[in-house]
Amino acid sequence: MAFERILVTGAGGQIGSEFVPFISEIFGRERIIPSDIKSNQANPRFISLDVTDKSSVDLAIDKYRIDTIFHLAAILSATGEKNPELAYRVNISGMYNILESAIKNKVGLVLTPSSIGVFGPDTPKENVPIETITRPVTMYGVSKLMAEQLGNYYHSRFGLNARGLRFPGLISYKTPPGGGTTDYSVEMIIEAVKGRNYKCFLKEDSKLPMMYMPDALDSLLRLAEAEDSRLKHRTDFNITSFSITPKQLELELRNYFPSFGVTYEPDFRQAIADSWPGSIDASAAKQEWDFHPNYGLKETAEDMILNLRKNIPSNIIKRS
Ligand SMILES: NC(=O)c1ccc[n+]([C@@H]2O[C@H](COP(=O)([O-])OP(=O)(O)OC[C@H]3O[C@@H](n4cnc5c(N)ncnc54)[C@H](O)[C@@H]3O)[C@@H](O)[C@H]2O)c1
Incomplete structure (x- = not known):
């Protein structure tokens, strides 16, 4: 079961602050639990949640009977290079905590954005496929690649419905x-x-x-709602506009x-x-869940x- 009780982590960020109103329109505000390490006084439904704190993650997922998680909390590339230790903790340990708690609480879907940051200087430069050389040289890239792999592992080992896509800028x-x-x-x-x-x-x-935000929001929802039987990939779909x-x-x-x-x-x-x-190949996303950018x-x-x-x-x- 999914989409009855939806936790959004990192909901105060660039994507989350638009994704929460977007899915609230679709599923109804009462089903969404936006959360972030930053507080948000303007929205009384917002909860404070640090994803690096395992017991708080467990508590929140249990308390709100969460069945779906959009895990958006992360430290991005430039900030991550200034503070690699923080990027490691939030992007890897935070992901681990979410996945562990998702298994424990029988969460139906965990969707986590990844990034073109998983590629590195040895990756080909144009029309890059999903499966290619991935040797990132930033902590951000290393951590996002690890998060993809963790998602795949929890799917194959524990049957968790983990999904993800690599956003461009x-x-x-x-x-x-x-x-x-x-x-x-x-x-x-x-x-x-x-x-x-x-x-x-x-x-x-x-x-x-690059991609314009309306296409990014639409992509998150399309992948979340995609028929499981159509998915040959899980956590690493390339998408680009x-x-x-x-x-x-x-x-x-x-x-x-x-x-x-x-x-x-x-x-x-x-x-x-x-x-x-410079460019990536999004054909798998088009074939497996009808990725369709408009901008x-x-x-x-x-x-x-x-x-x-x-x-x-x-x-x-x-x-x-
Ligand atoms: N914005 C982009 O261009 C872009 C591109 C590729 C991938 N992504 C991915 O999309 C996701 C969301 O990115 P964004 O652009 O909204 O990032 P953002 O930096 O704007 O927002 C991330 C949010 O996470 C929160 N956060 C940080 N540490 C936390 C913690 N310990 N616990 C809970 N929350 C914490 C921050 O307060 C922030 O509100 C990330 O996984 C990111 O890697 C974004």
């Missing part, structure tokens, strides 16, 4: 990105809308796969803001970007600008 305007290497895309669009130039922390030709360089985004934005300019001053995040592929670069830029012109959320200004 995500573009959204409601909540600031959480310290990833593709955050430049959101920052660049915001600066353009504010009428300011942007200093980009990646080189102009760093091509990376379009691949761009910072220069391509700059040029797209100049269609709307002709005087907009970007300077390129790569920092430590360039090495992370260099270790990732390309043009549609993403158009929608971001339309919404940011109406309102630039104050939390996003602070971080950009």
Whole structure:
């Protein structure tokens, strides 16, 4: 059984803060238990939950009789390189705690996003399939790869319905990105809308796969609801909408803001970007659960600008 009592971990993050309202519309607010290590006074249903604390995880899953978990709590790539120990604890021990508790409490589904961070410099650069060389050089990548493998292990060993997909960089305007290497895309669009130039922390030709948030939310739900019998993969589906360089985004934005300019001053995040592929192959997700992105670069830029012109959320200004 699934979708009667749904726990979302990391619900205060870039994805979670949009995913919770999205699934609340579909399943009803009363079925969703949003949680995060950060508190959220604005939402009385929000619970405080540190996924590295095993007994608290057990307690929450038992207390709320959880049957479905969207495990979004994580430390992202750039933050993880600044604090690898924290990334290890949250991304690996946190995943272990969720899986263990899911088995103990007979949870019907655990869905955990992975990332293109699982790839490394030895991975081919273009149209990368799911099964390829995965030797990440960041703690984030190492931990996300381990989380994928843990999910597979708990499925084959204990029959847990563990699922996951590898997100590319995500573009959204409601909540600031959480310290990833593709955050430049959101920052660049915001600066353009504010009428300011942007200093980009990646080189102009760093091509990376990307996706607009509505497609990311739709993908999480499609994979969660997919027929089990159709799945040949479980925790490591590649998904992507379009691949761009910072220069391509700059040029797209100049269609709307002709005087907009970007300077390129790569920092430590360039090495992370260099270790990732420029494009990935999402055909398994299309075949096995009808992955179907709707937004390309043009549609993403158009929608971001339309919404940011109406309102630039104050939390996003602070971080950009
Ligand atoms: N945003 C992206 O571009 C992107 C790309 C690829 C994969 N992903 C994956 O998607 C998932 C969600 O990412 P996001 O972008 O929303 O990240 P985010 O950093 O915006 O949010 C993560 C949330 O986890 C919370 N958290 C951190 N430590 C915690 C702990 N110990 N216990 C409970 N909560 C804790 C944080 O407070 C934060 O609200 C992650 O698994 C991430 O690896 C994201």
